Amino acid sequence: MTADHQQADAAAGTNQAARGVRRRTLFKTAGAAGVTAALTAGGFGAGRLSAAQDIDEKLSLIGSDIVDFYGARQAGVGTSPQAHACFIGLNLKPDTDAKGLTRMLQLLTDDAARLSTGTPPLADPEPELALRPARLTVTFGFGRKVMDLLNPQLTPEWLKPLPKYGIDKLQKRYTGGDLLLQICADDPLTVAHARRMLLKDSRYYTTMAWIQHGFRNARGSYPEKTTMRNLFGQVDGSANPDRGSENFDYLVYGEGELGHIPAGMDAEKGGHLKPWFPNATSLVLRRIEMNLDTWDELDRPAREMSVGRTLDTGAPITGGGEFDEPDFEKINPHGFPAIPDISHMRRSRSDNPDEQIFRRAYNYEDVPDAVWEGEADEDTAVSNAGLLFASYQADVEKQYMPIQQRLADLDHLNIWTTPIGSAVFVIPPGADEGEYVGQKLVEHT
Ligand code: HEM
Known part of the structure; x- marks a missing residue:
């Protein structure tokens, strides 16, 4: 520990x-x-x-x-x-x-x-x-x-519904x-x-x-501190700021300053977060449907490329362990970036270190709608699954929104994921x- x-x-x-x-x-x-x-x-x-x-x-x-x-x-x-x-x-x-x-x-x-x-x-x-x-x-x-x-x-100012993104099908x-x-x-x-x-x-x-x-x-079931897995089988939460660290205090509560600057980020661009109130933060809760049936059609290398991390350990596909930094400069034998530009990890990471969030997501698995409607047949999806994507940050506009906009514009994962719920709250002290x-x-x- x-x-x-x-x-x-x-x-x-x-x-x-x-x-x-x-x-x-x-x-x-x-x-x-x-x-x-x-x-x-x-x-x-x-x-x-x-x-x-x-x-x-x-x-x-x-x-x-x-x-x-x-x-x-x-x-x-x-x-x-x-x-x-x-x-x-x-x-x-x-x-x-x-x-x-x-x-x-x-x-x-x-x-x-x-x-x-x-x-x-x-x-x-x-x-x-x-x-x-x-x-x-x-x-x-x-x-x-x-x-x-x-x-x-x-x-x-940012306490309001998020802008409507092109990928949203909110209910x-x-x-x-x-x-x-x-x-x-x-x-x-x-x-x-x-x-x-x-x-x-x-x-x-x-x-x-x-x-x-x-x-x-x-x-x-697993040792404490094991990063969770989502229902796509991915290790989900590896690049989170460590609870109790300087980065956590700064990114989640706007207090102090950043210690560790992740790969590909420029320290000079950050440093602009402030608490909206001492010891207060915010929550963006997105319900994101994950289509397990179409995800099942992908082979393992394609699944790993969609995020840029391996499925067994969650390590970057450029090597190392789960918590090692990805090498975004690495070129694969075919002459393309080893971590694709459209991968979820590449798209969600900015060069501005303020644009980081703390994710504390939960999986959900519900009854498929067709079953509720009494219309289930052999073509009915067997799953109605996804993530309750809970993101905490000091400032929704400076941190969450730029990441979400980039992902809405382009993210390989969008093929299998659809946001169907959205809510924004301040979390008071x-x-x-x-x-x-x-x-x-x-x-x-
Ligand atoms: C169902 C939807 C989603 C799935 C399945 C998913 C899955 C993943 C996985 C597997 C990783 C890599 C491991 C890690 O660092 O956690 C990751 C990273 C990340 N995701 Fe997502 N994610 C989803 C939605 C989102 C959304 C909506 C956002 C923000 C708007 C987001 C932001 C991030 C960030 C910031 C990282 C860390 C990137 C880095 O700096 O390495 N994700 N996600």
């Missing part, structure tokens, strides 16, 4: 020793006041509670792992990605004013903080489902309407939204319970715009204990 990774894990609150202390504290303090009350209210006796406690002694269980909810930055961005994610887009009801919004944010913050420590929220009808946080994080994102109610002066059921709840955990039941509790407490103020579920490998998420924006003068 590198120093960066250790730092990132410590920041994410997954440090073993700290976790042990927190769990013990939780069951001594919240155990009496919160868990017991909730279990008793739910009709369960002390016997069941001590069984839960016994299980809890086995700290090796990943269900017991806690990520701190409170802190300068919201959890769920720099947190080592959990196995399961649910992204929820909500729209404010027309009569939800600033007061109602604040009330809801208070409620949801309280719910999220409790759930993240394995404590049932108030009035939880199924408190047993809350006892395994499994590194649960709930990350709040705000759209323009929410920002306008909280503190319009802070609203960044309303995956697009827009005033408020985002990003729920991630290593246990799908934890995600489901958190989703239900948060939606119950938001329904008076909002309506659901969309809900999208995603997954990665189950925790423990975290809350300190006793505060609600968004309070720092409201109180800023």
